Amino acid sequence: MKTDSPHSGLRLLSEAISPHMRELAKKEEEQLIAESLSRESVIKETPKEQVEQRNVGKRKLFEAELMSEGSSQGSNQDEKEASLTRSLDKIVERFLERFSDKENEQFTLMDLEFTAVKRRIYDVINVLEGVGYIQKWQKKNSYLWTSKATMEEKILKIRRSANVDSQNQDLVATIAHSIVAKDETFDDLTSHSDNSHLEASDSSLLNISELSNSSLDSSSFSSSCSKSSSMTKNLSNLTVRFISLFFRISPVNWTLTLDEAAERLVADSGELDLTAASKSRIASIKRRLYDITNVFLALGLIEKVQVTYGAGVHLQRKSAYHWIGATSVSSADKTGSNSTSKTVLEDVTHLQQKNSIDRQCQTSPSLLRSLIADIHAELDEARAHDSISLSLNCPTCLNQLHRQMPALCPHCRSHLPAATNAALSESSNSLLSTKQKLLFSPLPSSPIASSDGPCRRQLTSTPLAGVSKIASNFCKLSSATLSSGTFAANRKRKSSAPVFSTRMPPNFNNPNAAIPRSSFMSTLVTNKKPLASKTLNFASPIAPNHEINRQRKPSRNGANVHFLLPMEVHLPSSPKRIKDDSGLGPSPSLLPPNALNPAKPT
DNA sequence: GGGTCCCGCCATTTC
DNA sequence: GAAATGGCGGGACCC
Structure with missing residues (x-):
């Protein structure tokens, strides 16, 4: 946006909003400038104070511009100030009111039909973006309100x-x-x-x-x-x-x-x-x-x-x-x-x-x-009392095989035949199923x-x-x-x-x-x-x-x-x-x- | 005195 | 260079 003065941009923005707000903003701008000039003529302000004065004026103008046609019925500045939404949760509520029934709607800050402090709106937008309700649109000052489903x-x-x-x-x-x-x-x-x-x-x-x-x-x-x-x-x-x-x-x-x-x-x-x-x-x-x-x-x-x-x-x-x-x-x-x-x-x-x-x-x-410790204790106990061993022997070393997943004999490290492995696997699965039922059983x-x-x-x-x-x-x-x-x-x-x-x-x-x-x-x-x-x-x-x-x-x-x-x-x-x-x-x-x-x- | 949260400065980014 | 954006810390308020 090409601007030639600090207020020209705001003027352009105000032209985009309602006639009522345009009039309001114009009056405020004139008043603020007049006040500023009169103060300058009486009190020699420091540059910093001047900048601050200008910033305050700009903020007030922008916040006034954010007022909607519907909510701008208040006639005096006090009402406007009071109606400015400052807290984040209130701003979120305004967002939800504005977009609750909308889906994939593009908007700019100027489209927001509620009053709020701009700085806080940025905070809310960022959080809503993190949640997934809002996506930053390609161009500046433009956002996309997605949907609740997108957020979820x-x-x-x-x-x-x-x-x-x-x-x-x-x-x-x-x-x-x-x-x-x-x-x-x-x-x-x-x-x-x-x-x-x-x-x-x-x-x-x-x-x-x-x-x-x-x-x-x-x-x-x-x-x-x-x-x-x-x-x-x-x-x-x-x-x-x-x-x-x-x-x-x-x-x-x-x-x-x-x-x-x-x-x-x-x-x-x-x-x-x-x-x-x-x-x-x-x-x-x-x-x-x-x-x-x-x-x-x-x-x-x-x-x-x-x-x-x-x-x-x-x-x-x-x-x-x-x-x-x-x-x-x-x-x-x-x-x-x-x-x-x-x-x-x-x-x-x-x-x-x-x-x-x-x-x-x-x-x-x-x-x-802690649970694992329980499981081991329980299994040791079960093995001791229930003699849960398998009557399968390694064809190489003839030692008894236990329910183990590796396809190697734990004694001689030789490869077990496929049939033996299948039997072991089946037995292991059966045991696992039983133990899972025992140990992990849901209600x-x-x-x-x-x-x-x-x-x-x-x-x-x-x-x-x-x-x-x-x-x-x-x-x-x-x-x-x-x-x-x-x-x-x-x-x-x-x-x-x-x-x-x-x-x-x-x-x-x-x-x-x-x-x-x-x-x-x-x-x-x-x-x-x-x-x-x-x-x-x-x-x-x-x-x-x-x-x-x-x-x-x-x-x-x-x-x-x-x-x-x-x-x-x-x-x-x-x-x-x-x-x-x-x-x-x-x-x-x-x-x-x-x-x-x-x-x-x- | 700590938790809470609004305020606003000012650096950065965008146009 | 102006405006938009947003990181960040101060500090007021409340319990």
Whole structure:
């Protein structure tokens, strides 16, 4: 745009808007210029003050220009000032009002039929771009409002790129392999698990980078973490990375504190240390995350919750944000239904995560490490008691073969015949299936007939089944049912650690029972921008049972109880059986990046 | 005193 | 060179 004075551009812009606004802007411009000139004639201002005066005038003019024909009915300047939307969530609401029924609509800032401070609009646009609602159009000052479906698709991509699924599938595969590969040590297993986790994280960084379709060159994202420093400086990219953190840091409960997120984002860029610069960087990122969360709250993508760490005198409470997807709390939830709050991700992907192994394994490596220890103990016990050996012998050395996947005899290292391998494989698969059923079994698909209203579900004592049970939340389980399931009765689990309590509090099934205030609290979010809406306890998953049990409490209106899974707990690097855990300790992101990848003992 | 978030300076990018 | 864009830190406000 060719301009010959600071105000000529604004004049051109004002000509493009309504006659009313054009008149208004013209008057304001004349008034401001007149005021400025009169001041200059009386007071000798410094150049800086002059510039500032001019900038203020320009800002006011532009903000006036952004006023719509419909909303510009106010006759005086005070009303206009008051009507200027300044907060990000309000601006998002205006965006949604303006574009809620639109799809793939191109627009410029001048097309926005609401009043807002321009600088804030840029913030919102950038976040909306990161979410996928908006795409920057080819030419300057032009944007494309896509659609909710596009946004959901992008979020799904972000989540997939977080590699949670593949990461956990790797872990499951590792566990499954360990079940049949008796000679694999626990050290190897944990080392493998952690490596896969870190590899997944690293690759997710790259994928997330590629996902960002901002104006920055995507190739600059793909080389190293150190280069990601510049990535985090772009609000759109920061938005993408922030979303991915929900699935990376907290793959089960999708809940983050801003401290964790900021620290992790800085750590990802290789800047996390104890220097003042690093702390300043974290503080700066946090400011941006506040902006992003405000937009997310207005979009209904997250909800604000309170999380507690530890217990007793060590109890710490913090605000956090829980990813809920694009669907707000359903009316069914508000009326007391047992249904979960459905996320858009579920809608889009049709993932039946609730009872799937995949879902069950979306948990922390440390938890899985503990589980692996359980599995080994259980298998040792089973082998000892059930004599699960195979009556197949190596044709070369005649030693007895065990259920192992390699096609080599473990004794003489000779190649086994195809028929022997097939038999071994079949037997291994059978054993694996049995053990998976035993160890990973989801909740029974058929509800158990119950005399006290809603269907009850049988449960197992398996830690992962416990995960599933909590994840599938809202299942009403009486303590009697919980402790008397067939599996639980038949299998006396010798767990190394109470990974998850499978016992509900005594009065859980009795809505009239008094429940202590300190219990798990969850209330529905009624406002788009709630204050502290939920209280979640993120005590260690391997904390004593009573700690877990204290987490549960019906919501204030008795309508909805959210069970969120415990946050990741970092275990000692030693691959010993986990005996206890206080549930305290630094937040995951405070730990060095390699904390999850203890050096493999040599 | 810390969490939150609005304000606006000013560097960078775009035209 | 002007305008658009947006990174960034200050600081007000609130609890």
